[in-house]
Each structure stands twice: as structure tokens, then as C-alpha cells.
Amino acid sequence: MNEIMATGLGLLGGLALFLYGMNLMSGSLQEVAGERMRAILAAITRNPVVGVLAGALATAALQSSSATTVMVIGFVSAGLMRLPQAIPIIMGANIGTTITAQIIAFKLSDYVLAFVFAGFILMTLAKGERAKLGGRAVFGFGLLFLGIDTMGAAMKPLAANPVFTDLIAQVASVPVLGVVVGTAMTLIVQSSSATIAVLQNFAAQAGPDGVSSVIGLEGAIPILLGDNLGTTVTALLAAVGQSRDAKRVALSHCVFNLSGCLLFVGLVGPFASFVAMIPPVGPEVEVIARQIANAHTCFNVAMTLIWLPMVSVMVRIVMAALPDEPRRPRRGRVAGPRWEAPAPGAPAA
Template identity: 80%
Template sequence: MQELMQIGLGLLGGLAIFLYGMNLMSGSLQEAAGERMRSILAAVTKNPVLGVLAGALATAVLQSSSATTVMAIGFVSAGLMKLRQAIPIIMGANIGTTITAQLIAFKLSDYVLGIVFAGFIIMTLAKQSKTKLGGRALFGFGLLFLGIDTMGGVMKPLAENPVFTDMIAQVTGVPVLGVIVGTLMTVVVQSSSATIAVLQNFAATPGPDGASLIGLEGAIPFLLGDNLGTTITALLAAIGQSRDAKRVALAHCVFNLSGCVLFSFLLTPFAVVVAAIPPAGPEVEVIARQIANAHTLFNVSMTALWLPFVSVMERIVMALLPEKPRRPRDPLMETPFAPDAAAA
């Protein structure tokens, strides 16, 4: 019982460090480059391809698909951008957010504390605000990996627990359960990057037979659920906004949900394609990179599928969220009441 409590606290503590590091890094980068990203998004949205590239660039720089999505919702709500222009940005944001998983796949355990120390020194001693923000971003980046290492360390005893491994085997044997668990985790944590980091760490943990606890094909449904769960942020950001702004958030849901359904039916061939992408080696050593590659390939593929049909996506979300019917006018209510005339 005490061991399970230590594992639980270790996971929660590691996740807290990861989220704090991610928010610190993302917040610093947004403060340093946010205005420039806003101007880029506003300038290039007339061309759908440029919109995708702008959304991907903004998300890669800001390290937050939520920030890019919220910007797009804000532009549409303010009337600075049309729904059709915002949809490619949402697609690009999905591609840009995969950069985080790719960074996490690098094994930086030996350098984590050095990165934290360097970031701390820069943000403490720097005089210029841009340099100080860069130091904060580097400090957050180091904390992000420190949280990953913490979670990875406490997961190792779980791999030797037969009850836990049997439970995981049952979940991974039913892809729908994996999708549901991944979705719920992301909805609760409000960060797909965090849940994908947990997934990468967990998949890289060897089981009793030395192989990955869940394997690539078992990890992909969790990954699909993570992508689906991240749409909750856009939905929350659209509350109280204009009708078109709500449709932008809904387009994000349609995009990720359609991909989740499609790739659930293509699970085995998708896993084969991802496994064929370098690097090669023992599954436990390369699966974190494979999950990152699967994340990128999923979002790039769905963008390639949907980009020629942006107008179709627009019609779908407008059908799902139509204009509110106008109330018929009451002539009696529109007749002004003139008390002086009535008195006369």
C-alpha cells in the first residue's frame, strides 16, 4: 500500500513539474513572440496552405496549440478573420503541437539539471527583458524534462506488478478503451503534451519479458484519445464568443474526431507504417520516438485529407451549429407609447 502511494505521489509530482515547466516555457515564449505570431496569423490567412503553415509555425514557436487556437477564435470573434480562414490555422496548430512530443523523445536525462541551472542563471542575471524571457523558457524546458524523468523513475516498479500488467493488457487489447482513457486523461490535465509525455514514458518502460508494457499498436489508441481530448480547450475558450467563434472550436472537434475514427479502423497498418520510420532498434528504446512520429504522421495526414475540403468542413460546422432563428416581430411591441398624446 505504501509503495502504491509513493508511486502515485511520484506520478502526480512529476506531472506537476512537467505542467509547470510547460506553462513557464510556453508563457515566456508567448510573451516574447506573441504579438509577432498574431500579426503573422492575421496576414497569411487568405491562402489555406499559408494558413496551415502559419498555424504550425505559431504553435511550434509558442509551444502551445491552445494559444494558437484561442488566437484564431479571438480573431473570428472580433470579425478580423472569417471561419473559412480560421480552419486551416486550427489544422496547422495540430501539426505544430507535435513538436513537443518530438522534443520529449530525445533522451536528455544526463543534461536536465544542467539545462535547469543554465536557465536559472540567465533569467536571474539577464538585464534585457527578451534575454530574461529566454532564460525563463530554458528553465521551463529543463523542468519539463525533469518532470518526465521523475514520472519515468516511479513507473519502473509498476512494470513488475502482475496485477497492473494484466490490467494494462486488458485495456490495450480493446482499442476503444485506450481512446476513452486517453481522452479522459487529456480532458482532466488540459494538456495533450503532458498526457503524450506520460504515454511515451510508460511505453518505454520494459515489462517482465523485456518488451514494452503496451507496444506501439497498444499506444496508438491512447494517442488518438489524447488528440481528441485536447479539443476541450478550444470549446472552453469559445464560451461567450460569437457564433462563428464557436464554429471554429467545433471545427477543431470535427477534425480530431474524424481522424480518431478513421485511424481506429486503420490501427494495424498505421502501426506498421510508423514502425518502418527510422530509428530502428529494440522497441523499448525507440518507442518514444515512434509515438512522436505517429503523432506527427496522424496530424499531417488528416490535414492533407481535410485541406482541399475546407469549404466542406465549414458547411458541416454551420449545419451542426446553425444561426439562431430570429423571433418574429410583434407590431404592437414596436408601436411607441406616447403618454402626452394619450392624455390629450
């Protein structure tokens, strides 16, 4: 089989396994814990810090920032939550979604099929509904990592292809181009977790020298920023047809990630140096998957710390971008000539 076709099929097949496993795991967790997370979010106080923690907790438990964002948009649309309460939860969801990249950075290749087998047995033989859902979640978790291994195996020949490595070098040297690539990838796949997993796997491939990463941390960070920017489309789509405030929640998600992208794209070098100092330390190809996960977490935590004291500013920005619709005057009935009774003794008309 043609090498290019084999690589393409390996990438697409691995991506399909990853997305299916991710959706299966996330869907099962939502069925088990969704109502509880929904109750927690609905009971949020006006304390922004509590909102951030709740958003991070819900997303980490459900393994889907999109699920948390859609929940919040629904609450705001129904009038159960106000815009200043919703924005910190969205910030927390951005932090919670980084847990997926941290999990992926663990090398679980030797245990992948054990997870698949255990999940299959549990969801097949278990009698209780919650146990079956737990089995589905474990089965999806195994498929997720099986997809990652498949993509990694498909990408190995690319790391030795001089044409491809030259192309990657051009992307790595132009941060804005990396942001565009990351955004486009997430728009196509509609999952930032999937595109970050692809990035982690690709970065873990050794370049021509056999020691350094084929793309390096400085080349990976702009693509990571683009992945974060592309994921805001899900919230924007979820807000279509919702109330004005619900659209503002989705827009605040976009403003949060866009502002972070604009800030960090000019600080790629210093940011990469900072992330490289965070353990673990070792050969680049051995630790870069964890470094990308750490960069993802640091980015979202830093942007939350920047924006959290300025929630009111964020509210004013989205209110200015989506102002209230002007009220239309009510159309009354046109009054006709008023009939008056004739005076006593006057002739009838």
C-alpha cells in the first residue's frame, strides 16, 4: 500500500477511535453524574471563585468542557443564572478540560487492551444501570488510548520525511501560522481534546537527529493556542436560537480564549522556557507530551487569574458587542370618530 495512503488511513482510523472513545466515555459519565453536576451548577452562589471551582469540577467529572458550557448556556437562557455568574463557570470549564491532556500524557500503551477488555466485560455482564455505564466509560477510555497509539504509529514515518519536516519547521518558525493550523484542526474535528492529543503524539516523534522533537515545544505552543481558540465554536453553535444573555455567555468564552491567544502568541519563547522548567525533565521526545499538557493547564489558569478580577469588564465587553434589542412601541388600535348621544330634544341623525 502507498505509504502516504497508509499514513492517512492510520491517522483517520486512530482519530475515529479516539473520538468514539471520548464520546462514549463522556456520554456515560454525563449519564452517571450529569444530574449531580447540573444541581451543583444551578446552586452556584455569586462568588466568582466558587464559580471557577464548580466549572472546573464539572468539566473534570464529565470530561467535556462542551457539556459544561452547553449546560451554563441553558441555565442563562432559562433565567436560572445571570451573566456575571456564568462567566466564572466558563473560565473553570477551560481549566477542567486540561485534565484530558494531562491524562493523555501518561504512557498507558501497555494497559490499553486491559481497559478495553475490562470495560467490555463490565458493560456486558453488569446488571445495574450505573455499573453498565461505568463499564462503557472504561471501554471508551480504552478505545481513546487505542486511538492515540494508532495515530502515533501512523505518524512515525512522517517524522523521517524531509518534505514534511521542512513544512513543520516553517509552521514552527511562524507562531501566527501555528495558531491558524490549530484553529483549523479544531474547527474540522470539533474537539480540542482530539487535536491536542494529535499534537502530543506528533510532538513525541523524534526529528532527523533522533533526539529532539520533530516540532519542539516552541512550535507546539502556537498550535495549542489555536486549538483553544477553535473550541469556542461549539459554544457559539449551542447559543444559536437562545436568549440574548445565552449568546453573551458563548461570546465571553470566545473573548476569553481569543484574548489569551493574542497575549501568548507574542510570548511563545518565554512561555516555552517557563513550561520546560516544570517537572518532568529529560530528553525532549520523552517529556514533550507532558510539557504540552502543562502548557495547556498553565495557559488556562493564567487567563483565569487575569480575567477573574475583571468579570465586570468582560460583562461590559459582551454587552457592548451584543446590546439589548430596542423595544418596539406597541401598536394600538386607531381610534375612530367617537359617537356621542344627541342632546335631549335634538333631532336624530
